[in-house]
Every structure is written in C-alpha cells, then in structure tokens.
Amino acid sequence: MTVPRKQVHLGAHFPGVNSTTVWTEPDSGSQIDFASFEHLARSAEDARLDFFFLAEGLRLREHKGEIFDLDVVGRPDTLPVLAALAAVTDRLGLVGTINTTFNEPWEVARQFATLDVLSGGRAAWNLVTSPDAFTGANFRRGGFLPYEQRYERAAELVAVARALWDSWDDDAVLGDREGGAFLRDVEHVGPHFQVRGTFPTPRGPQGHPVLFQAGDSGQGRDFAAATADVVFSMHSTFEDGRAFYRDVKDRLPALGRREDSLKILPATSVVLGDTAEDAAERARVIRRQQVSGPGAIAFLEQVWGVDLTAYDPDGPLPDVEPDVGNADITRGRVRHVKDPRPVVAAWRARAEAERLSIRDLVIAVTSRGGFVGTPTHVADEIDRYVQQDASDGFILVPHLTPHGLDDVLATVVPLLQERGSFRAEYAGPTLRDHLGLDRPAEGRAATAHLDQQPVG
Numbered sequence: 053m054t055v056p057r058k059q060v061h062l063g064a065h066f067p068g069v070n071s072t073t074v075w076t077e078p079d080s081g082s083q084i085d086f087a088s089f090e091h092l093a094r095s096a097e098d099a100r101l102d103f104f105f106l107a108e109g110l111r112l113r114e115h116k117g118e119i120f121d122l123d124v125v126g127r128p129d130t131l132p133v134l135a136a137l138a139a140v141t142d143r144l145g146l147v148g149t150i151n152t153t154f155n156e157p158w159e160v161a162r163q164f165a166t167l168d169v170l171s172g173g174r175a176a177w178n179l180v181t182s183p184d185a186f187t188g189a190n191f192r193r194g195g196f197l198p199y200e201q202r203y204e205r206a207a208e209l210v211a212v213a214r215a216l217w218d219s220w221d222d223d224a225v226l227g228d229r230e231g232g233a234f235l236r237d238v239e240h241v242g243p244h245f246q247v248r249g250t251f252p253t254p255r256g257p258q259g260h261p262v263l264f265q266a267g268d269s270g271q272g273r274d275f276a277a278a279t280a281d282v283v284f285s286m287h288s289t290f291e292d293g294r295a296f297y298r299d300v301k302d303r304l305p306a307l308g309r310r311e312d313s314l315k316i317l318p319a320t321s322v323v324l325g326d327t328a329e330d331a332a333e334r335a336r337v338i339r340r341q342q343v344s345g346p347g348a349i350a351f352l353e354q355v356w357g358v359d360l361t362a363y364d365p366d367g368p369l370p371d372v373e374p375d376v377g378n379a380d381i382t383r384g385r386v387r388h389v390k391d392p393r394p395v396v397a398a399w400r401a402r403a404e405a406e407r408l409s410i411r412d413l414v415i416a417v418t419s420r421g422g423f424v425g426t427p428t429h430v431a432d433e434i435d436r437y438v439q440q441d442a443s444d445g446f447i448l449v450p451h452l453t454p455h456g457l458d459d460v461l462a463t464v465v466p467l468l469q470e471r472g473s474f475r476a477e478y479a480g481p482t483l484r485d486h487l488g489l490d491r492p493a494e495g496r497a498a499t500a501h502l503d504q505q506p507v508g
C-alpha cells in the first residue's frame with residue numbers, strides 16, 4: 053500500500069513592520085498602499101496558496117526614548133485591509149492577527165464573523181497575547197495584564213467568541229425550518245468578561261473562522277493544542293521544527309483531537325539563485341541589508357541595556373558589562389532575554405572563536421534558517437520538511453514589499469505542484485477546505501454560560 057503524500061500548506065506573509073523588511077532597495081514599495089497588499093494577495097491566489105497573512109504591531113518600537121527609525125513603519129488596521137482584499141480575491145484565505153489581551157470578545161467575534169460572511173468563508177484569526185504594558189497604554193483598559201493571566205484571558209475571549217458564533221443556527225437567515233429557535237441569547241459571566249444579549253451577525257460559511265495561534269511558551273503550546281487550528285511557529289530549521297512539531301502534536305490525543313486537526317506552519321524565508329553559490333551570495337547581501345551597522349549596534353544595546361554608539365559595528369564586541377536593570381531600553385517589542393549576562397558571555401566567546409565583528413555576530417545570532425538555493429533545491433527541501441514532519445508547510449515571509457515572493461511563487465510552487473505535494477487547483481471555496489479542517493458543527497445545544505466569578 054502506498055502512503056499518500058502529505059500536502060504542503062503555504063501562506064504569504066505581508067512583510068513585517070520591523071528591521072527584516074528591507075526598505076533601502078529601489079524595488080521596495082509602500083507598506084500601506086492598497087496596491088501593495090493587493091499585489092501580494094493576487095499573486096498568492098494565482099499560485100493557489102492557502103492564505104494571505106497579516107501580523108499586527110500595536111505600538112511603534114521605541115529605542116532609547118525615541119521611535120526606532122531603522123524599522124519600516126506604518127501599518128493600517130488589519131481587518132479593513134482583509135475586508136478590502138476579500139473584494140479582489142475569490143479563494144485565498146485571509147488571516148489577521150488580533151491581540152487577545154486588549155480586545156473585547158463581542159467586537160472581535162462580530163468583525164471576524166463579518167469577514168467570514170463577506171469573503172465566502174475565508175476568514176482566520178491569529179490569536180496573539182501581550183504582556184507588554186507599553187503597548188497596553190494605548191488602550192481604554194489602560195496598562196496591561198499580568199503575564200500569567202495572558203492565556204487565561206485569551207481562552208475566555210475565544211470561548212465567548214465561539215458561543216457568539218454558535219448562537220445562530222446555520223439556516224437561521226433562511227428561517228424556513230419548522231419550529232425551533234434559530235438564534236439564541238448569549239449570557240456569559242466570567243473573570244474577564246460579562247456578555248449578555250443577542251449577536252447580530254449570522255454564522256459564517258466556515259461556522260467559526262479558522263483560529264491560528266502564535267506563542268511559544270509551554271502555556272502557549274497548551275493553548276494552541278486546546279484551541280487552535282493552526283500554529284504559526286518560529287521553529288524553521290529541520291531539527292527544531294521536528295521537535296516542536298512532535299511536542300505540540302503530542303498534546304492533542306489527551307484533548308480528544310486528531311493530529312491532522314492542528315497544522316504547524318513555521319515562518320520561513322526563501323532566497324533563490326541560478327546556482328547554489330549565486331543564491332548563497334544573494335542571501336549574504338540580504339542579511340547585510342537587514343542588519344545595517346547602526347542596526348547591529350541598536351540590537352546589542354537592547355541586550356546590554358547601555359548606549360553603545362561609540363563602538364564600531366565592524367570592530368570587536370563591546371568590552372563594557374551589561375546593565376541588568378535596564379530592560380526597558382527598547383519598548384514595544386517582546387523581550388526574549390531576561391538576564392543578559394549569560395547571553396553576553398556566550399556571544400563574546402562565539403565572536404572570538406569565529407573572529408566575528410559586531411555586525412557579523414548580530415547577523416549570525418538573528419538568522420532564523422530559511423531556504424537558500426535553486427528553485428529545485430528549495431522545492432525539495434520544503435517537501436522534505438513536510439513529508440518528514442518538521443512542519444505541515446510554511447508561512448513565507450518576504451524581505452521586500454510587495455514583490456518579495458514573486459520568484460518563489462513563479463518557480464518553487466510549480467515544482468511542488470509537479471511532484472503532487474501542492475494543489476494545482478483549490479478543492480473548495482473556504483480556508484477550512486484548503487487546510488483540510490473540519491467545519492465546527494453548529495451549536496444548537498451550545499451554552500455560553502461559564503460558572504466563574506468576575507475579577508474585582
């Protein structure tokens with residue numbers, strides 16, 4: 053018996069508002085013009101990709117008290133962009149990142165249900181959390197949520213959203229079923245939300261929008277296993293990818309879920325060339341564009357917590373010690389380094405052993421893998437990762453707006469199609485169809501009651 057090939061799933065990430073998006077190239081276009089979003093979405097759909105993906109950043113990064121002007125900046129609101137794209141595409145999934153810490157369930161549930169209806173079943177919500185008070189200062193609730201409560205709020209938010217989506221029967225709009233209620237009241241009283249009333253938006257074609265999750269801690273993985281349809285991960289090398297894949301999928305059986313009900317899609321980048329050497333040289337140039345001299349110094353300052361502008365980016369690492377108490381030198385980004393001292397020690401050792409300058413070291417430690425080579429090599433590699441369970445596919449992150457994926461879509465995707473690992477045509481109209489996900493049964497018996505007490 054032959055085992056069927058696993059199908060590769062691919063998403064097109066709109067270039068991020070950060071320093072990996074290169075804005076110094078003549079080919080680099082607007083981050084905010086609709087034409088940029090439209091180009092990436094239309095070309096992704098022409099190549100039969102699963103979805104278009106928008107990340108979210110709610111506050112511009114500040115560094116040493118000023119806007120960090122080495123980042124690309126400017127980001128329109130996610131949901132109107134996706135709604136506009138729904139009008140210029142037919143089949144492509146539309147995935148929007150919306151924070152679970154700062155939003156209310158009724159509003160977000162209504163927005164995603166509306167997008168699902170408008171797009172004919174193509175909406176997805178990427179659930180992210182934030183422990184960041186600097187970002188929280190933008191919001192009416194002010195401040196932020198204690199770190200340990202971020203997934204508690206996220207889980208309650210999703211539970212209420214689901215109850216709202218399930219408060220309409222699938223055939224409620226037609227209203228031609230005999231007897232029975234088509235629409236139920238929702239009443240939810242929990243620690244974070246109290247919601248009472250009827251929901252104005254009918255159940256969308258997908259029942260529930262597809263739920264993505266991006267968060268990497270043990271709690272984040274548990275939340276993904278319990279809640280999500282897709283995990284957006286950052287584990288894009290083969291070994292890391294396989295370890296992450298197993299870790300998350302092993303959490304599913306205890307929750308009564310099948311392995312294929314949760315797709316793991318790491319972010320990755322692709323650099324192509326006519327030969328392996330040509331591609332490697334292009335990749336080297338792109339990394340140096342992404343990590344400029346001043347960018348390398350600013351990156352070290354985030355870890356050291358002190359001003360390092362006196363140092364030469366092409367010279368050796370700073371000989372000063374880090375300021376352990378100055379974790380706030382950069383604000384508006386997740387800080388991954390809790391104690392800088394072991395990190396600084398490890399980087400000094402590496403820079404010395406490999407004779408790396410500051411800029412070389414930053415390029416090395418911020419590299420996330422990615423595929424570099426001829427189109428055939430990259431297609432082979434993507435397929436190998438998927439067939440050998442290092443992922444279920446990838447979210448492709450270009451470094452240029454809006455043409456950064458043109459070559460990948462024109463050359464690598466057809467090779468994957470030729471070998472039968474990627475669809476040549478969409479099998480159905482919805483994003484659930486593209487991802488091979490079941491449609492949640494309508495919730496005629498669903499209840500939104502949770503016996504929990506409000507906070508405070």
Ligand SMILES: Cc1cc2nc3c(=O)[nH]c(=O)nc-3n(C[C@H](O)[C@H](O)[C@H](O)COP(=O)(O)O)c2cc1C
Binds near residue numbers: 182267270272
């Ligand atoms: C691959 C990936 C993508 C993410 N994208 C976003 C994003 O677009 N916007 C955002 O506010 N946070 C984003 N996050 C941050 C997470 O939602 C979360 O705040 C962070 O990972 C901490 O959660 P954790 O403790 O579970 O890892 C992303 C995280 C990962 C791993």
